[in-house]
Amino acid sequence: xxxQGSTVPRAGPVGGDVVRRHHAATRLWHWIxxxxxxxxxASGLAIFNAHPMLYWGTDGAYxxxxxxxxxxxxxxxxxxxxxxxxxxxxxxxxxxxEKGEMRRWAFPEWSILPSNSxxxxxxxxxxxxxxxxxxGLGAFLVASLVNGHLRALLxxxxxxxxxxxxxxxxxxxxxxxxxxxxxxxxxxxxKLSYLAVIVVLxxxxxxxxxxxxxxxxxxxxxxxxxxxxxxSARSVHFIVAVLLVLFFLVHIxxxxxxxxxxxxxxxxxxGYRLPKERGR
Amino acid sequence: MSRRLLTxxxxxxxxxxxxxxxxxxxDRLGASAAFQDNFLSLGEWLNYRVHxxxxxxxxxxxxxxxxxxxxxxxxxxxxxxxxxYVAHEKSGFAxxxxxxxxxxxxPSAFTLDExxxxxxxxxxxxxxxxxxxxxxxxxxxxxxxxxxxxxGLLPQARFIVFHCADSVFGTDYYExxxxxxxxxxxTILAYGMNGAPLPRAHGAPVRLxxxxxxxxxxAKFVMRVEAVATLSGIGRGRGGFWExxxxxxxxxxx
Numbered sequence: 001x002x003x004q005g006s007t008v009p010r011a012g013p014v015g016g017d018v019v020r021r022h023h024a025a026t027r028l029w030h031w032i033x034x035x036x037x038x039x040x041x042a043s044g045l046a047i048f049n050a051h052p053m054l055y056w057g058t059d060g061a062y063x064x065x066x067x068x069x070x071x072x073x074x075x076x077x078x079x080x081x082x083x084x085x086x087x088x089x090x091x092x093x094x095x096x097x098e099k100g101e102m103r104r105w106a107f108p109e110w111s112i113l114p115s116n117s118x119x120x121x122x123x124x125x126x127x128x129x130x131x132x133x134x135x136g137l138g139a140f141l142v143a144s145l146v147n148g149h150l151r152a153l154l155x156x157x158x159x160x161x162x163x164x165x166x167x168x169x170x171x172x173x174x175x176x177x178x179x180x181x182x183x184x185x186x187x188x189x190x191k192l193s194y195l196a197v198i199v200v201l202x203x204x205x206x207x208x209x210x211x212x213x214x215x216x217x218x219x220x221x222x223x224x225x226x227x228x229x230x231x232s233a234r235s236v237h238f239i240v241a242v243l244l245v246l247f248f249l250v251h252i253x254x255x256x257x258x259x260x261x262x263x264x265x266x267x268x269x270x271g272y273r274l275p276k277e278r279g280r
Numbered sequence: 281m282s283r284r285l286l287t288x289x290x291x292x293x294x295x296x297x298x299x300x301x302x303x304x305x306x307d308r309l310g311a312s313a314a315f316q317d318n319f320l321s322l323g324e325w326l327n328y329r330v331h332x333x334x335x336x337x338x339x340x341x342x343x344x345x346x347x348x349x350x351x352x353x354x355x356x357x358x359x360x361x362x363x364x365y366v367a368h369e370k371s372g373f374a375x376x377x378x379x380x381x382x383x384x385x386x387p388s389a390f391t392l393d394e395x396x397x398x399x400x401x402x403x404x405x406x407x408x409x410x411x412x413x414x415x416x417x418x419x420x421x422x423x424x425x426x427x428x429x430x431x432g433l434l435p436q437a438r439f440i441v442f443h444c445a446d447s448v449f450g451t452d453y454y455e456x457x458x459x460x461x462x463x464x465x466x467t468i469l470a471y472g473m474n475g476a477p478l479p480r481a482h483g484a485p486v487r488l489x490x491x492x493x494x495x496x497x498x499a500k501f502v503m504r505v506e507a508v509a510t511l512s513g514i515g516r517g518r519g520g521f522w523e524x525x526x527x528x529x530x531x532x533x534x
Contacts, residue, residue: 035302042303051412058343058406061353061413110300115307119410120526125310127323127534214408215327215492215533219335230406230414252295260291 013274015180021272025143029136030267036133037244039125042113044241045106046122052093052106054238058229067235070106077104134206141198152186153195159188177258180277197247201240208237316527328531332460335533340466340491343404348474349415352407356453358481360446360501368445373485378427378469382441382506385432392471392485398422398430401468409495410528419489420472425463427505433459437507441514442488442499448521455499456511456519456530457490466491469502494532496522 013019022030053066063069069080070093077093079086089095096102097109109115113125144150158164168188171177178187186194210216211223211233227233255263259275266272309315360366368376377389402420428440440462444453461467470489471478478484483500490497497520511517516524523530 038299038302039306042306047412051409053413058347059349059414059416061349061409061415062351110303113303113306114310115304118526120522120528121310121316121320123410123529124316124320124323124527125306127327127529128320129323131323131326210534212408213534214340214406214494215331215335218338218340218492219331221341224341230408234412256292260295264291 012181013184015183015274015276018271018273019184020270021184021266022270023143023147023149024270025140025147026149027267027270029140029143032132032136033140036129036136037248039113039129040133041241041245042111043122043125043129046112046114046117047119047126048238049105049107049112049117050119050122054235055231056228056235057231058224060231068238072104130206130209133202137198137202137206144198153191153198155188155191159191164188172254175257177275179275181274183272183274193247193250197244201244201247204240205237205244208233208240212237324529324531327529327534331531331533335492337464338492340405343406343416345404345418347416348404348418352415352417352474352482353409353413354481355409355411355495356500357446357448362445362447362452365445365501369480369484376485378486378502379504380427380431380506381504382508383434383437384428384507385434386430388431390427395422395427395469395471395486398426401465402472403466403468403489403491405466405489405491407495407498410532418474419468419470420475421468421470421486421489423465424467424469424488424505425465427469428462428507431507433507436509439508439511439519441506441508441511441519442502443504443506444499445501445503449525451515451521451525453499453501453521454515455488455497455521456508456514457488457493457497461490461492464490464492469505492533496520496528497532 052070053060053063054068055065056067060066063071066080067082070088071078071080072094075089075094076087077089077091077095079088079092091108092106094102094104095108103109105112105117109117112122114121141150144153165188171187172189177183207223208227210220211227212230217224217230223233224230227236262273262275310320373392376392378392378395379387379389381387399422400420401423402418404416404418406414406416408414424440437459439456439458441454441456444455446453457467466489468489469486470483471486473479473482478487483498483502486502487500488498488502508514511519511530515521518524518527519530520528522528
């Protein structure tokens with residue numbers, strides 16, 4: 001393979017060519033999962049509003065036992081993590097809705113589903129779309145095993161060499177994206193982050209969700225031991241949700257920086273136009 | 281191409297508006313009763329069936345005495361003001377009876393002492409509130425299955441309904457469970473908590489413990505146990521107070 005990117009074999013695709021980038025299964029799952037994640041996140045924040053505290057261990061019901069807490073005192077909202085407290089007025093704990101009315105829920109109206117923070121309806125959204133999320137991941141993983149997508153995401157030994165990893169980080173930091181034939185394949189940072197989302201973060205979301213179910217943990221008590229108790233599972237569920245939001249933000253940023261229309265098309269039709277090599 | 285319809289700026293604006301617009305659309309859809317009934321009940325429908333297949337008779341985890349929460353949080357009514365209840369409480373529940381009726385061969389009424397004389401079960405379990413918090417407590421009571429066997433459940437019976445002494449927003453609290461939960465060994469009518477008689481705040485003299493479901497299913501201040509073939513005649517037909525009022529799930533195993 002042309003590591004330098006300067007001598008691309010004539011037979012292969014070159015910059016400017018449209019290549020088939022994403023499998024149909026990947027494209028279908030990507031958009032289903034995007035919708036499911038959005039609804040799960042917003043309804044999850046509404047569920048959190050019903051008891052805006054997180055604990056470690058089996059039990060937890062009082063603010064003094066919480067490691068994370070969103071609250072309000074007088075005209076100020078605050079976020080407390082461990083011993084540290086940050087004022088979050090206007091964003092968390094005490095904020096104005098669209099009509100200018102002040103509210104004391106943890107997460108604001110624009111971020112939650114339903115916007116009135118009704119716990120019963122939030123749970124209905126969450127528990128219905130949880131099925132789509134879990135079954136969708138399952139189907140995508142099976143399809144990806146069959147069509148070779150998962151194997152393509154596994155980094156090779158040379159890619160995992162510290163020098164290569166560092167080089168890849170440097171390229172990302174300098175916004176130097178691969179061009180020509182090199183852009184067909186994922187680079188090692190993409191592989192690692194997509195793998196982390198698919199085989200770690202999303203499965204942990206599903207398992208911690210199940211670990212909060214008093215019915216499921218009767219059948220699978222090991223879930224409680226795996227996460228260190230029901231309230232720990234609830235905390236991990238929340239932390240991983242934050243990690244998924246961070247992934248989403250970086251993902252969007254990278255898409256915007258490296259040809260958003262081209263990426264959008266490749267995730268809809270599968271066709272991706274290879275960026276032209278430098279100097280061509 | 282000098283005039284592109286889809287510019288980068290337009291795409292950005294569209295993408296940035298897509299998520300809030302989707303949520304706003306969902307918000308409007310979710311407010312419709314038909315959508316709640318036909319679509320947003322899918323999760324509950326699936327959970328109930330899959331859980332019944334998957335869980336079978338599995339027991340909820342039981343904890344050690346040292347795991348018991350120092351202060352067990354309460355929710356719902358902690359001090360019913362209903363006249364009958366206040367009178368019962370004043371007399372130490374001497375005249376209180378647990379009525380068992382509906383689709384049973386022998387409609388019965390049990391005194392508190394009669395319930396205490398039946399074979400008892402003690403269990404230290406975790407109570408999960410739908411809001412998100414959990415507390416661990418020890419519960420002592422008579423397995424509901426035994427009470428139902430005494431009254432002789434008729435074959436048509438499919439649900440057990442609990443009528444309570446406390447009222448919320450002017451309606452007496454009620455809840456219901458299926459027979460799989462009713463005859464589960466950990467489903468008890470608890471008259472004791474943490475080694476003492478059940479405190480008022482936790483539903484004295486008797487509350488339901490149905491350990492594989494969320495807190496609102498655990499009816500407090502139980503006065504009457506009724507066996508029915510269908511939930512359609514109970515309240516507004518959804519099987520429980522919160523189910524009828526706010527559309528909380530009837531199956532609260534998740």
